[in-house]
Amino acid sequence: MSSSLPDVDFDNLHNLLGYHLRRAQVAVFKDFEAAVGSESITPGLLGALTIIGANEGLSQNMLADALALDRSTLVSVIDKLEARQLVKREKSPQDRRRHALFLTNDGREVLARTKQKVVEHEKKISQGMSPEERAKLIDLLRGLYK
Amino acid sequence: MSSSLPDVDFDNLHNLLGYHLRRAQVAVFKDFEAAVGSESITPGLLGALTIIGANEGLSQNMLADALALDRSTLVSVIDKLEARQLVKREKSPQDRRRHALFLTNDGREVLARTKQKVVEHEKKISQGMSPEERAKLIDLLRGLYK
DNA sequence: CAGATAATGTTTGAAGGCCAACATTTGGTA
DNA sequence: TACCAAATGTTGGCCTTCAAACATTATCTG
Numbered sequence: 155m156s157s158s159l160p161d162v163d164f165d166n167l168h169n170l171l172g173y174h175l176r177r178a179q180v181a182v183f184k185d186f187e188a189a190v191g192s193e194s195i196t197p198g199l200l201g202a203l204t205i206i207g208a209n210e211g212l213s214q215n216m217l218a219d220a221l222a223l224d225r226s227t228l229v230s231v232i233d234k235l236e237a238r239q240l241v242k243r244e245k246s247p248q249d250r251r252r253h254a255l256f257l258t259n260d261g262r263e264v265l266a267r268t269k270q271k272v273v274e275h276e277k278k279i280s281q282g283m284s285p286e287e288r289a290k291l292i293d294l295l296r297g298l299y300k
Numbered sequence: 301m302s303s304s305l306p307d308v309d310f311d312n313l314h315n316l317l318g319y320h321l322r323r324a325q326v327a328v329f330k331d332f333e334a335a336v337g338s339e340s341i342t343p344g345l346l347g348a349l350t351i352i353g354a355n356e357g358l359s360q361n362m363l364a365d366a367l368a369l370d371r372s373t374l375v376s377v378i379d380k381l382e383a384r385q386l387v388k389r390e391k392s393p394q395d396r397r398r399h400a401l402f403l404t405n406d407g408r409e410v411l412a413r414t415k416q417k418v419v420e421h422e423k424k425i426s427q428g429m430s431p432e433e434r435a436k437l438i439d440l441l442r443g444l445y446k
Numbered sequence: 447c448a449g450a451t452a453a454t455g456t457t458t459g460a461a462g463g464c465c466a467a468c469a470t471t472t473g474g475t476a
Numbered sequence: 477t478a479c480c481a482a483a484t485g486t487t488g489g490c491c492t493t494c495a496a497a498c499a500t501t502a503t504c505t506g
Contacts, residue, residue, distance in 0.1 A: 175441060291440045397453065
């Protein structure tokens with residue numbers, strides 16, 4: 155399967171946080187796809203559905219902030235969700251620059267189903283650590299970006 | 301700066317490892333660019349230079365394995381490094397399918413300079429945690445992908 | 447040895463992200 | 477009030493990545 159016989163020397167790469175962060179993220183996202191993929195929901199789409207569901211009527215800018223995505227990136231996320239009839243844009247009457255975002259009934263159903271599957275996914279990837287370790291991990295990760 | 305007044309409800313997003321992993325990775329990579337950017341070296345390029353430097357003559361496949369990148373992705377990484385005269389491809393005499401990868405003198409110099417700057421970068425991002433916490437963090441991250 | 451199978455590097459196409467530039471709308475201020 | 481600055485959403489260009497298809501070369505197997 156792998157093509158390393160003489161074993162690669164990683165030098166100090168294994169001491170770099172960025173290296174491990176990237177690999178962990180790739181692995182976790184892959185498991186997410188496997189667990190939730192039947193709904194055709196990616197981590198990014200779940201994030202958007204979750205925040206919209208808990209904050210109906212919010213603007214695209216607020217959502218982009220919450221997800222730490224660029225405004226322009228969010229446009230295509232919402233385009234995709236709207237094309238699948240999970241979300242709708244409505245013009246905000248207070249501020250005509252804004253779009254107010256809402257879940258459709260389909261959106262609410264997909265979100266509910268996805269959330270359940272995500273519970274399993276989180277359980278699976280956290281298998282190798284104790285609840286305390288998991289909490290500590292999240293804490294340390296937040297420390298890296300807050 | 302930010303556009304949240306009524307404060308966004310994050311629902312259970314803050315309990316998802318993937319969410320924090322992505323945000324931490326983005327932040328760390330951004331700091332990397334700031335610290336090392338003067339050399340125009342990205343995390344991916346540093347990874348390639350590091351592994352090649354410690355394993356001169358290795359093949360593109362072995363390198364892709366080490367970096368957890370797709371073979372096809374690595375082609376463009378090496379294209380870029382070769383265009384900048386930091387790496388050279390040589391046809392392997394033992395296996396004529398393979399390219400053996402080597403650093404040029406320029407490549408060695410850039411790698412050495414970059415490594416120093418990366419030390420500072422790692423110090424900065426690890427500022428908020430103890431050495432034990434940092435080691436634990438890396439350990440937990442490895443647990444997610446190994 | 448001959449033919450099938452696998453490994454290697456490459457190209458192409460698609461997805462998802464960023465940034466810069468833009469039009470529209472709002473809000474502050476002189 | 478009239479102007480200038482900021483906020484909002486969108487578009488287009490670019491980069492990085494993966495996956496699939498391909499040609500070339502090596503290797504295994506009958």
